[in-house]
Amino acid sequence: MAGGEVLRQNLPEKLEESPSGANELHVLAVDDSLVDRKVIERLLKISSCKVTVVESGTRALQYLGLDGDKKSSIGFDSVKVNLIMTDYSMPGMTGYDLLKKIKESSVFREIPVVIMSSENILTRIDRCLEEGAEDFLLKPVKLSDVRRLKDFIMKGEVKEGEKRCCKRSRSEDCSPSPMTHPCDSSLLSSLSSSSVLSPLSPSTLSSKKSRL
Amino acid sequence: MREKEKERKEEISKMDVVTQMQRQLIQYTSSLFQEGFLDDQFNQLQQLQDESNPEFVVEVVTLFFEDAERLLNELSKSLQVEQESIDFRKVDAQVHQLKGSSSSIGAQRVQRVCIAFRNFCEQQNVEGCLKSLQEIKQEYSLVKTKLETLFKMEKQLFAARGSISR
Numbered sequence: 001m002a003g004g005e006v007l008r009q010n011l012p013e014k015l016e017e018s019p020s021g022a023n024e025l026h027v028l029a030v031d032d033s034l035v036d037r038k039v040i041e042r043l044l045k046i047s048s049c050k051v052t053v054v055e056s057g058t059r060a061l062q063y064l065g066l067d068g069d070k071k072s073s074i075g076f077d078s079v080k081v082n083l084i085m086t087d088y089s090m091p092g093m094t095g096y097d098l099l100k101k102i103k104e105s106s107v108f109r110e111i112p113v114v115i116m117s118s119e120n121i122l123t124r125i126d127r128c129l130e131e132g133a134e135d136f137l138l139k140p141v142k143l144s145d146v147r148r149l150k151d152f153i154m155k156g157e158v159k160e161g162e163k164r165c166c167k168r169s170r171s172e173d174c175s176p177s178p179m180t181h182p183c184d185s186s187l188l189s190s191l192s193s194s195s196v197l198s199p200l201s202p203s204t205l206s207s208k209k210s211r212l
Numbered sequence: 213m214r215e216k217e218k219e220r221k222e223e224i225s226k227m228d229v230v231t232q233m234q235r236q237l238i239q240y241t242s243s244l245f246q247e248g249f250l251d252d253q254f255n256q257l258q259q260l261q262d263e264s265n266p267e268f269v270v271e272v273v274t275l276f277f278e279d280a281e282r283l284l285n286e287l288s289k290s291l292q293v294e295q296e297s298i299d300f301r302k303v304d305a306q307v308h309q310l311k312g313s314s315s316s317i318g319a320q321r322v323q324r325v326c327i328a329f330r331n332f333c334e335q336q337n338v339e340g341c342l343k344s345l346q347e348i349k350q351e352y353s354l355v356k357t358k359l360e361t362l363f364k365m366e367k368q369l370f371a372a373r374g375s376i377s378r
Contacts, residue, residue, distance in 0.1 A: 035275045035313040042260045042268060089308065118312050140253050140316045143260070 025153060026050040030060045030086040030098065031116070036139070040085065040116075043146045052081075057093030057101075060086070066105055081111055083153050085137075088117035088124065096128060103132045112153060116141055226376050233369045240365060249355050254318030270363055276317045280352055283310045287345055295338050303341060304333040310348070321351045 027049045029040045037053045044051040054060050061067040064079055084102065088095040095115050103109045112134035117124065125136045134152075137145050244250045254269075261268040283306050290303045311326035325347045332340030 033279070033309065033312055033316070035272060035279055035316050038272050038275055039257070039260075039316055042265065042272075046260055046262075118308075118315060139312065140256070142256055 023154075023157075024048065024050050025082045025150060026052070026080055027083045027085060028060060028063065028081045029053045030055075030057060030084070030090070030095070032056060032087060032090040036087065040141060043141060043143055046143070047146050047150055049146075049150065056090060057086070057095070057098035060084070060098055061101060064102075064105075064108055066101060066108065081108075082157075083149070084111055084113045085149075086113065086115060087139075088115050088128070089119070096124075096131065099128060099131050099133055112156070114149060223376060226372070230369065230372050230376065233365070233372055237362075237365045237369055240362060244358055244362065248320050249358055251318045251320040253315065257317060273317055273359055273363075276313050276319070277356060279313045280310060280322075280356075283307075284345075284349060284352065287348075291338075291341060291345060298336075298338060298341075300333045300336050300341075304330055307333065307344075319352075319355050322348060322355055325351055 025048075027044050029037065029044065029051060031037050031040060031053070032055055037055065041051050041053050052063065054063055058067065064081070084098075086095040086098050093101075095117075099113050099115065102111065102113055109132075113132070114135045114137060115128045115133050116137045116139050118139040120138060128136055135149065137149075245254075257269050257272060287303065287306050287310075290306065291298060307326050307329045311323055311330070314320075314322040314326060325344055329341065329344035329348065332344055
C-alpha cells in the first residue's frame with residue numbers, strides 16, 4: 001500500500017477540550033531513552049499538545065488498556081489518544097511490535113502511529129509503512145516535524161467531520177463546507193482550504209527517500 | 213547631583229560589563245559550533261526554551277551527562293572481559309544508545325565517534341573498539357567541560373543583567 005490511504009476512515013477520538021476550550025491533541029509518546037523522552041515531551045507541549053510519555057511498548061499498551069490485564073483497564077474508558085509516536089529500537093517490544101499490536105486492536109487501530117528512528121533504513125521504513133504506520137520520522141525529531149504532524153492530524157479530524165456530511169470515501173474530493181457540519185468552526189477556519197497534504201503524498205515520500 | 217552622576221556612571225559600567233559578557237558568550241558558543249562540538253540540534257533545543265521552561269537546555273544536557281556516564285561505564289565493563297568473550301551485540305547496543313542521546317542534544321563529535329565505534333563492532337574488531345572507547349571518553353569529557361562553561365557564562369550573564377536597576 002502506498003502512502004495514498006493516509007486519512008483513516010473513522011477517527012474514533014474527538015479532540016479533547018482543554019480548560020480554555022481550544023481543541024487539544026493528546027499524544028502518547030513512547031521511547032526508552034530518557035533524553036529523548038524529555039525532548040519529545042517538550043516538542044509536543046510547545047506545540048500545544050497534551051502529552052503522555054512512557055518508556056516502553058509494554059507501558060504504552062498498559063496505558064491504553066490493551067495488555068489484557070483486567071486491573072489496568074479501569075482507566076480504559078477515559079483514555080483518548082489522537083496520535084501515538086514511538087521509537088523504533090527499544091528493548092523488549094520494538095516500535096514495530098507496538099505498531100502491530102495497535103493495528104490489531106479493533107478499538108485503537110484507527111489511531112495514527114508514527115515511528116521515530118535514528119537509523120535511515122529503507123527496508124525498516126517500508127515495513128513500518130506497510131504495517132500501517134502513518135509516518136516515519138528520522139531522529140532527532142524537530143519542531144517542524146511535530147508541527148507538520150499536528151497539522152495533518154488536525155486536518156484528518158476536520159475531514160472526518162466533512163465525510164459525514166459529504167458521504168464520500170475519498171476525502172480529497174470533498175470540498176470544505178464551512179459552518180454546515182458539527183466540527184468546531186474555529187478549527188476549520190484555522191486550516192488552509194487547499195487539499196490535504198498527507199505526509200506520505202508522493203512528493204514527501206520521494207523527498208523522504210531522497211534523504212536516504 | 214554628584215550622587216546621581218555616580219549612580220549613572222555605575223549603571224553605564226554595569227551595562228558595559230553585560231555587553232562584554234554577551235559578546236563573549238556569543239563568541240564562545242560560535243566556537244563550539246565551528247569546532248564541531250555542537251551541531252544544529254543544539255540550536256533546536258534552544259528554540260524549545262522559553263519563560264515557561266527557562267532551564268530546559270540545562271535539564272536535557274544534564275540528563276545526557278548522566279546517560280553518557282552510565283553508558284561509558286557499561287561499555288568499559290563490556291570490553292574489559294577476555295577478548296574472545298566480548299559480546300559485540302551488547303557493546304553495539306550500548307553504543308547505539310549513546311549515539312542516540314548525543315545526537316539528541318547535538319553533541320556532534322561524540323556522535324561521530326559512536327558511528328565509527330559501531331562499525332568496529334560490526335567487524336568484531338577488538339582493537340578498533342578499544343580505541344573508539346578511549347576516543348569517546350575524550351570527546352565526552354571535552355564537550356562536557358565546554359557545555360558546563362557555556363552554562364556558567366549564561367548564568368553569570370543572567371545575574372549581571374539582573375543586577376542592573378531599572
